[in-house]
Amino acid sequence: xxGLLGGLLRWVVMASFTGYGMMMIGQSLHALSFAAAHLxxxxxxxxxxxxxxxxxxxxxxxxxSGGILMSTAAWASGRFYAAVGGQAYYAxxxxxxxxxVLTVLVLRFSPRVREAGAA
Numbered sequence: 001x002x003g004l005l006g007g008l009l010r011w012v013v014m015a016s017f018t019g020y021g022m023m024m025i026g027q028s029l030h031a032l033s034f035a036a037a038h039l040x041x042x043x044x045x046x047x048x049x050x051x052x053x054x055x056x057x058x059x060x061x062x063x064x065s066g067g068i069l070m071s072t073a074a075w076a077s078g079r080f081y082a083a084v085g086g087q088a089y090y091a092x093x094x095x096x097x098x099x100x101v102l103t104v105l106v107l108r109f110s111p112r113v114r115e116a117g118a119a
Contacts, residue, residue, distance in 0.1 A: 001103060003037025008096035015089035041065075047116040 010029035013022060041061060049057040081088040106113055 001040075001100070003033050003035070003040055004096055004100040004103060006032035006036055008093055008100065011089045011093035011096060015086055015093065018086065044116075048113070 010026050010033055013026035045057050
């Protein structure tokens with residue numbers, strides 16, 4: 001949740017301000033959004049995935065998030081940014097909001113996830 005909120009804040013700052021100082025703040029929020037999301041994902045895998053397939057789960061996460069999804073998003077974002085400029089960051093904020101909503105729903109409605117989080 002911290003990573004998603006950090007991402008949301010980052011994208012809104014990046015879309016709303018064009019000054020160098022605010023852009024530096026927005027870019028530095030990447031450390032919060034990435035680190036918190038990555039640590040949260042590793043914790044989730046540790047708590048939810050059986051030990052015998054945990055390494056595969058981490059490898060799949062790495063391949064998807066750092067490879068397939070990242071390269072696709074970078075390609076699409078470049079084209080979108082070329083078309084609408086800095087307003088493209090608002091689309092990224094929407095992705096953060098959608099991810100936040102999905103995360104809250106999983107936390108609320110999955111007894112297994114709630115149980116793992118309480119331990």
